[in-house]
Amino acid sequence: MAPNDSSGPGLRDYVKHAFLYPWNLLFFVGGAALAAMSPHPDAFIPIIGGLELAYLTGLSSIPRFRTAIDAKIAAKARAGRVSSGVSGSSQQSLERILESLPAPALRRFLLLRQRCFEMRSIASGVRGQADTGPDSAESIRTPALDRLLYLFLRLLVSQNGLDRFLRSTSEKDLSTKLADVRTRLEAAKTAADERVTNSLQDSVADAELRLENYRKAAKDAEFVAIELDRIETKIQALIEMGVSRQDPDYLSHQVTAAAESMQHTEAAVNDLQHLTGLADQIEEPPAILESTIAGLVARDR
Secondary structure, eight states: OOOOOTTSOOHHHHHHHHHHSHHHHHHHHHHHHHHHHSSOHHHHHHHHHHHHHHHHHHHHTOHHHHHHHHHHHHHHHHHHHHHHTHHHHHHHHHHHHHHTSOHHHHHHHHHHHHHHHHHHHHHHHHHOSOOOSTTOSOSSOHHHHHHHHHHHHHHHHHHHHHHHHHHTOOHHHHHHHHHHHHHHHHHHHHTTOHHHHHHHHHHHHHHHHHHHHHHHHHHHHHHHHHHHHHHHHHHHHHHHHHHHHOOHHHHHHHHHHHHHTTHHHHHHHHHTHHHHOGGGTOSSOOOGGGSOOHHHHHHHO
């Protein structure tokens, strides 16, 4: 299981939820009361305490229980953001970002989002309706899926910006321009025209910088395209894994691990921030799966 970040649930949260589970409170309070009324309370009360400690330690260490508590806490956090108006702001920012995408990119994003819904549905179906305990919350960690979707969205926005930049000129045109300026510079040097030489030297530096920027943008565009394909393939593989393994807990951990493994991609996207401007709109991954984007779905159709 991926470690919790500093702002996520910790051992204290898991122990607290395990202790407050209704059946545990019933047995613990009832057992303590019976022990206190017994002929030997000094012997039975420590036994009750030891059993309770073993229960709390054991349940808090179960990955399935931790997954359920993480989802429960995340759901409460999302509800708090809705009541404070933060979620509404994120919703508006998310809609503006999606509206800026060209139709093919929007369709691609909506399809991936639908696949995430399929993944949650598969996990829920595998778990079935029998689970009614504290671990029967969302089988798949929505925040992890939101993180994958938001990274995918940022890549789409970056790709759109890079495509616009690359379409504005071409490497051939820039190379031709650079060669022409260099030729004129050599002619000016031969003519010993210092004023023209200084001007053309500056022009050569600018032309070289433009060509370098274009080549870097072309490499960035190749990287973004590869990462978009990788995330799509990752989501599809996780869905197929959920069908074949019939284990929602394992699937949940794989989704979280997949989101954590994208750190280098997130860093690369941050380097393209001048193309996206997303940092100024949304500071953290929004609750994409819980967002209402019906209008955009209708536009895609």
